[in-house]
Every structure is written in structure tokens, then in C-alpha cells.
Amino acid sequence: MTTxxxxxxxxxxxxxxxxxxxxxxxxxxxxTSWVEQKIDRRSMLTNKERVEDVRDIMWQLEKDxxxxxHRVSDEHEPAMVKxxxxxxxxxxxxxxxxxxxxxxxxxxxxxxxxxxxxMNRLDIEYLDETDQTSCxxxxxxxxxxxxxxxxxxxxxxxxxxxxxxxxxxxxxxxYYYPLVHCGTxxxxxxxxxxxxxxxxxxxxxxxxxLGKLGRLVDGKLLIPEEVVHYSEWVHVMRDRIATLxxxxxxxxxxxxxxxxxxxxxxxxxAIYDDQILGGNRVAVSTGILQALGAQVIDYSTWYDCCxxxxxxxxxxxxxxRSFAIDRKxxxxxxxxxxDVMIGHDxxxxxTLDKNQWIGKAAGKEVDLPVLADCQFAALVCGAxxxxxxxxxxxxxxxxTLMEKLGIDWQASKAEFVAYLEQVKxxxxxxxxxxxxxITSGPGYIPIAKRA
Amino acid sequence: MxxxxxxxxxxxxxxxxxxKPAVARADLEEIFQDIQSDLRFDHELNGCLNCxxxxxxxxxxHYYDFSPREIVQLLWTENLEGIYDAMQEKIWACAQCYxxxxxxxFGNSPGGLVMLMRETAIKHGMQSAKNVLRxxxxxxxxxxxxxxxxxxxxxxxxxxxxxxPNISKIDAPLKVLRKAIPMPTLNxxxxxxxxxxxxxxxxxxxxxxxxxxxxxxTIDENLFDVISDIMDEKREDWKDWLADQEDxxxx
Numbered sequence: 001m002t003t004x005x006x007x008x009x010x011x012x013x014x015x016x017x018x019x020x021x022x023x024x025x026x027x028x029x030x031x032t033s034w035v036e037q038k039i040d041r042r043s044m045l046t047n048k049e050r051v052e053d054v055r056d057i058m059w060q061l062e063k064d065x066x067x068x069x070h071r072v073s074d075e076h077e078p079a080m081v082k083x084x085x086x087x088x089x090x091x092x093x094x095x096x097x098x099x100x101x102x103x104x105x106x107x108x109x110x111x112x113x114x115x116x117x118x119m120n121r122l123d124i125e126y127l128d129e130t131d132q133t134s135c136x137x138x139x140x141x142x143x144x145x146x147x148x149x150x151x152x153x154x155x156x157x158x159x160x161x162x163x164x165x166x167x168x169x170x171x172x173x174x175y176y177y178p179l180v181h182c183g184t185x186x187x188x189x190x191x192x193x194x195x196x197x198x199x200x201x202x203x204x205x206x207x208x209x210l211g212k213l214g215r216l217v218d219g220k221l222l223i224p225e226e227v228v229h230y231s232e233w234v235h236v237m238r239d240r241i242a243t244l245x246x247x248x249x250x251x252x253x254x255x256x257x258x259x260x261x262x263x264x265x266x267x268x269x270a271i272y273d274d275q276i277l278g279g280n281r282v283a284v285s286t287g288i289l290q291a292l293g294a295q296v297i298d299y300s301t302w303y304d305c306c307x308x309x310x311x312x313x314x315x316x317x318x319x320x321r322s323f324a325i326d327r328k329x330x331x332x333x334x335x336x337x338x339d340v341m342i343g344h345d346x347x348x349x350x351t352l353d354k355n356q357w358i359g360k361a362a363g364k365e366v367d368l369p370v371l372a373d374c375q376f377a378a379l380v381c382g383a384x385x386x387x388x389x390x391x392x393x394x395x396x397x398x399x400t401l402m403e404k405l406g407i408d409w410q411a412s413k414a415e416f417v418a419y420l421e422q423v424k425x426x427x428x429x430x431x432x433x434x435x436x437x438i439t440s441g442p443g444y445i446p447i448a449k450r451a
Numbered sequence: 452m453x454x455x456x457x458x459x460x461x462x463x464x465x466x467x468x469x470x471k472p473a474v475a476r477a478d479l480e481e482i483f484q485d486i487q488s489d490l491r492f493d494h495e496l497n498g499c500l501n502c503x504x505x506x507x508x509x510x511x512x513h514y515y516d517f518s519p520r521e522i523v524q525l526l527w528t529e530n531l532e533g534i535y536d537a538m539q540e541k542i543w544a545c546a547q548c549y550x551x552x553x554x555x556x557f558g559n560s561p562g563g564l565v566m567l568m569r570e571t572a573i574k575h576g577m578q579s580a581k582n583v584l585r586x587x588x589x590x591x592x593x594x595x596x597x598x599x600x601x602x603x604x605x606x607x608x609x610x611x612x613x614x615x616p617n618i619s620k621i622d623a624p625l626k627v628l629r630k631a632i633p634m635p636t637l638n639x640x641x642x643x644x645x646x647x648x649x650x651x652x653x654x655x656x657x658x659x660x661x662x663x664x665x666x667x668x669t670i671d672e673n674l675f676d677v678i679s680d681i682m683d684e685k686r687e688d689w690k691d692w693l694a695d696q697e698d699x700x701x702x
Contacts, residue, residue, distance in 0.1 A: 051558075100636070106601035106643035109632045116634060128636050130647040133598030133654050141547040143587050144569030144580065145595075145670070148491065150661035157653060187549070199490050209660045213653050264553035305510050305548035312546060315586035317613060319514050319546075327510070357615030390632065392620040413621070416631075420623055423631045434635035441649040442692050 051268055053087060057197040058223055066203070068217040070163050070224045076177045079236035081271045081283075089269065090226050091236045092177040096126040097162040101182030102134035103346035110390025111349065112181055114378035115230055116431045117388045121244050121381065122237065127169075127176050128432065129439050131161050137188035138347070142310035152192045152206045159189075160215040160222050168439035170447050173217075179230055183345030184310075186229040187265030193227060194266065229262060231284040231344035232271060234374050238291035246382040247405050250293045252339045254376075255332040257352060258282045259345030260305045285344045285373040292380055297336035301327050307355070308347035321355040328352060329359075329366045340369045340401050342376055353396045369401040370394065385409055386416035387429070479531040485571045486526070486534070492567060495552075495560040499523045505551035505561050515544035519551040519561030526564055534568070539579045542568045576669045588674050595667065596681040598654045599643040603629055652689045655682050 061067045072078045076092035083089050096119070104111040119126055136154050140146035159178055166175035180186045196202055203221060210216050234241070263270035263282040273283040276290065281302065289296050307323030309316070329352060332338040343349045353370040371379070375389050385391050385407060391398040392413075402409040422428065438444045486492065505519040506512050512519070522542070525533040545565040552560035572580040584591075594600045603625060606618055619628060625640050636644040658664050668675040 100644055102600040102643040104643075105634075105637050106599065106603050107606055109629075109634070109637050112637075113633055128634055130636055130645045131650050132644075133646065133650055134594070134600055134643070136594060136598070136600070138600045139590060139594045141566070143584050143591060144566065144573050145584075145591060145666050146663055147570055147661060147666075148489070150657055150663050153657040153661060154654070157657065161650075195491065195494075198494075202490065209657060212656055212660070215653075260548040260550060264549045267553050303508070303550070305546060305550060307510060307546070309511075309546035309548075311543065311583070311587065314590055315583075319511070321613065322514060323510050323546075327513075354611070354614040357617065358613040386621070387631070387633065392628075393618075394620075395614055395617040417621065417623075420621075420627055420631055423627055428630055428638075429633055430635050431633045432635070437636050437645070438647065441647050443647075 051085065053268070054194045054197045055225070058225070061197065061223075066220065067223050068220045070159065070174060070177070070222055072177055072225050072228075073174070075175075081232070081236060082273065084268050084270055084272055087268070089232075089271065091228055091232045092179070092226075093233065093237060094124050095176050096124065096179040096233070097165055097176035098126055098128045099132060099158060099162065099178050099180045099182075099185065100128070100134075101185065101346045103138065103350060104181055107350055108346070108353070108372075108390070108393050110375055110388065110393060111346070111372045113388055113390055113431065114372070114375045114383060115181070115234070117378050117383050118234075118237075118241060118244075118374060118381065120431055122240055126179075126432075127165055127436060127439075129161075129165060129168075129437050130443075131165070131439050131441075132158050135182065135185035135188050137184050138310055140188075141184070142314065148192070148195060148202065149205055149209075151188060152196055152202060153209045155189050155192045156196075156206060156210050156221060156223075157213060157215050159224050160210070160217070163217070163222055165439050168444065168447075169436070177228070178224065179228055179233055181230050181346075183229065183231075183259040183262040184347065186227060187261030190227045190266040190269055193223060196221070196223065227269070229284070229344070231262065231373060234344075234377065235271060235284045235287045238288040241288065241377050241381065242291045242293075244381040245292055247380040247407065248293065249376075249380050249405060250295070252294045252401070252404060253297050253337055254289050254294045255297055255299055255336045255338040255341050256281070256285045256289070256302070257306060257328060257341055257343045257348050258285070258302065259343060259348050262345060285342055288373050288377055289342060292377060294376075297338060299331050299336045299338075301331045304328060306343075306348040306351040308351045310347070313347065313351060317355070320351055321358050324351050324355040325359045325364050325366055329356060329368050330364065333366060333368055338368060339404055340371060340376065342371060342373050344373050353394050356396055367397050367400070369398045370396045371398065371401070379407070380405065384416070385412045387419065392416075474532075474535060476531075479535055482538070482571055482575060483529065483531050483534060485574060486564075486567045489567045489570070491563060495563040495567075496523065496526055497557045497559055499527045499557060499559065502556065504554050504556065505559070508550050508554050509546075510548060510550070511544045511546045515541075517541050517544035519545070519565075522564055522568075523559055523561050538568050538572045538577060542572065543579070543583045570666075573666050573670055581670055584670055588671060591667065591671075592674060592678060593642075595658060595663070595678050596651075596685075597642045598646050598651060602640070602642050604640045648685065648689055648692065651685050655686070 062069045072090040072092045077094050078090040078092050081089050081091055136146055162176055162178035164173055207221055271283045272279050276283040276286050286296050304327045307320040309320055312320045332341050341352055349372050356366050359366050379389050383389055399409050503520045509519050511517045542565045547562055549562045552562055593602055629640055630638050639645050
């Protein structure tokens, strides 16, 4: 335990009856150890009543003929994991429909590109298509524009599209299973799924809308058996990903920023593993970093959010940058002597990466590379730092990290700059056949007409 | 109310020594009724012992005059004036991280309750909501008209000067850099990914059917008009495409 030197200053707010107990450091440590235990262990999440597994309701509703469940089938080769309460969760590992993130694709595109690159290397079949919207939850949480019905309708529309998308390739329904890239989409969709399963009124309202859109299955709402985040796929594939590793990262000190909407929203669905940090932290990201041999270093503010705030990152960044620097980046540097901060969500990566430079203006100079777990994995598995990891979109000093990994980033950057000439000539390299990305409407080329 | 000693409470709730409230009791009741009638309300509010664990862990409470404990208490005790006051400013401080919800021993979700209050502030066209959301209009235009919240052409040094000089560390036209992303869906500049026209049309139906456009009209009529025009244009494009398909089939 560290004690901050505050001179003679005492924190106020205790009330006039407060008297200093004058405990020794050791006694103070013992007296407050229960608080630390509570904060350090996932017990703060598990000591709760009224937690139910909504999947029980889901199976009953299907039995009653009210809904159809999009199953994680054997063809998706699921891996089983344990969640907060020790429940099982099925994570599909192949035939995946990429549900992209607007923040990742718009701002840090190396995030999804690295994920697809890893899938290519592992020969995983997937579809990345244009028929999807974002979950709209960033806007909702930021502005209040939207409501439960709109969120539910968007969720069911996008997941229905995942269910039928393979038709464009002459393949059956339910061929692909949706893999959600964004942490907020993941949390929001799980929350909305819970409300849909609980509320017949909500189901009735959105059923009318989905009916208008032609998005019902046998006249019923389609509900996914599991809502799966990409970090969960990375987690269950971590040992296979590690077989691709080309660059040793055992000297790298990594701090993990777990994303609030991944494990605090619908916390009962987050993955925990007793072998990973004693089961006291959500397992994703730490699992892959450890599998790759990096040192995962804990820090005291691991539980804090990043400061994104949804509205704040757009219109009140004084809060965002203060929180990101003071509560996350500086702590990771000073306590953990981190070489990198690894995250698994759109908003967190953006916030932590982009809000360091401005610290100089307040005399808070910080410098810590920030990457998503799949970007780090791709990097040490030999992905091109610019063509694939797209590290040029990161404001933080990813170059410092690359130097520690022994990557000649200057040579890679020069290669990429030269490659841009090829791109200008329309000869860019893609991770998949572009003809697959349009599955209906303008631009769709039926299979029979494809060369 | 402009005299020197007026407080925010006086401005929004009324002078405590005056017998005439600034907001009629019936209006306060209607606002609370709207919050309470959301089906999430009973799920997100189960009781409160004022333990304050939510506020202790709240990022917004570090920097703002905001306390999730206070929000829960106001709703739990049905303090209508206090609820109205909190809707003027405080609810917009919440960072929506749901740390409070994960920690609350009662299973409350103060962050979730804040969302119900924000939705209600919009429904009632509160000036506070209009003020707070004005800088958000660019984002809402993008999201409602395209289904993407964030687009590459929104991230530039004019709008994000505080992000420093490294928005892209390679100096090349945005269009070229986007073409160099090896996912063809991402070779775009005006949306985060290429969105199928059919997808946009379906999204517009969702907005209409769920009252989102009405919310928007209440808060920002000009933005609503701009978005309506975009929607009309895209719907025309879709009709034209469908007609072309029919013609092709006839041929």
C-alpha cells in the first residue's frame, strides 16, 4: 500500500464529530484491507441477488412459439467459456458475420483490419458486408435521442441480416453468426435482449416494425442465443493465435484497460477464468496478452472508466482528457511502468490514444502507446504495422512500442508511403474479395453473374 | 429571475419564498410520470440506503456537481422539484459508464435512470437539453441520415485541435488513406463504412415508427428539416432502383 504525502493537509467532509484514530500504518492497512479486497475481487459483482440467466426465458419463449433463437451451432465450432457466475457461454469460432463499429471503422481502422487479418491467417470463414447500421447506442447514451424501442429494432434488424446474409452466396440461413466489434454495441445489445425477453409489450411493439421491414423468421422475432464480442473470439482463439507469433514480446509491460460496457453492463455475461489474474478481472485481453508472453501489470485504477462519456468525447473533452490522463494513463505509467495500454473497445482506445498530446498544455506530459488487443496480437504475429495495423491513425507513440519489439517502423512506414502510389492507381490489397461485401440492393452481383 | 442572489434552483423551480412556483405542479407530475412509465424504471430502481458506493466510484462525480446517489434518492423519494432541477444540468454530466450499476448492492442502475431522465428532458423540449445537444448536431445528422455515428471526414484538426498534429501520422489525402485500408467496406470518407441503400431505408422506418424523428424535431427543428430532406432523397433513389429492377425483369 502506498501513502500519499499530503503534508499537513487533511481531507475534510467527515463532520465535526470526527476524531483521528491515530492508527499505525500496519493497523490502518489491516483496518482497510476489506475495502481493498472488495475492490480487487469480482465479489463486488457476485454478491448480488435478483440475477437471472435470461437465456432460460429465451428457451421458454421459443418453446412457447413466440420467438426463434439463432443458435450457435456445431458448424460455428463453439468454444465454451465460463462467465461471472460460472455459467457457460458458447463462443462461435468460425463462419462469422462482422458487425462493425462506427468508431473503429471511422477513426481507428487498423482495429477491425487486424482482426480480419488474424482470421485470414487462421483460415476462418467470415463475411464483412454493407448491410448493417451501427447499434446507434453511442448516440443514445450521449444525447438521449433514441429509446428502448429504437435500440431494440436496430438490434433485431442487424442480427436478422446476419442470419440471412449467406443467401447472397447461395448458402442457407443461420450460416453466419454475428460477431460484435464494439463494446458499447455488445453491452447495449445484451441489455436490450434482456428487456425484449422480459417484456411482452416491447416484443409486440418491435414485432410490428420488424414485420414492416420483412425481418421476421416464420412470423417471429429472431433472438441470438449468445451476444458475442470480438474480444471473446480473440480470447478463445488465443492459443491458436500464439502459434502464429513471430516477434517476442516477453519484455513488454502491458496494462489492460477493461471496457465498462464489456463487463459492467450485463456483468453476468462477462468471461472470467480462474487461471487469468486469479479470476479477479475480466479475462479477455489479459488472456491473449499472456498467451503471447507479454507481462500484464496490474494498476490501481484498472476499474475506472476511460473518460469517454459518449457526449463528453464530442462536446466536453475537458472532462474526457482530464480523466484519461489523471486516472488512467499517468497511473499506468507511474505505477506499472507500462510500455503499452491495451483495450478492447472503440471509445476507450480513442479516448486513451487521442487525449495524451493535450496534456502538455497543463504540464501533464504523458506518452503511452495505446492499441487494441487484436492490433497488438497482429503486430507480434507479423502483420504490417501500417498496411494492416494502420498505426498511423494512432496519436499515441506506437513507434516507441514497435522499437521495443524490434520492429523497424521507419522502414515499414516508407514501404506504406510507397504503397500509397499503388493505391492511387486502384491496385490496393484487400483482405477479402470486394464482391462479397454487397449482399442485396444497388451494386449486388448475383453469384450466377459473377465472373 | 435575475437578481443577484438568485440560484439555479430559484431560476428553474421558483423563488422559495414566493407562493407561485415557476413550474406548475401538474407539469412536474407529468415529467415524473413520463420517467416512471418507462418499462425499465422498476428494473433500474429497487431501493436505496444512501450508501454512496455509486458516487464513490463515479467518474463524473470527480469533476462535476453530480452524484448518482442523489439521482437515485430523488427518484426513490419522488422529489419532483429536485428531479426537475437535476434535469436542468446534472443529468448531462453522467459519463454512462455503468460503474454505478455494477457496484450498487440494490441492483439499481443510476446510469440507466439518467437515460430515462434525458429522454424525458428531450420529450418535454427542455432548454437544457437543447443547449447541451447543440454541439451534438453534426453527429446526429450523420447517425440519423446514414446509420453511422462517426465518419472519417469528421475527424480533422479543425474539430479536434486538442488531439494534436497526429490525427494521421502519414500526410496523404484522406481518400487515399481510406482506400489503403484493406477492408473494402471501409474505403469511404463520409461514413465509417459503406452503408447499403436498403439498410438506410430500413433505418428510416425504425426512426419513424419509434418516435425518434419526433424527438429530433422537438429539440432541433432545423436539423430535423435537413435530415428529412436527406431521407426523402434516399427514398427516391431506392424507388428508382426498384423501378429499374422491374424494368430489367420485364426486358
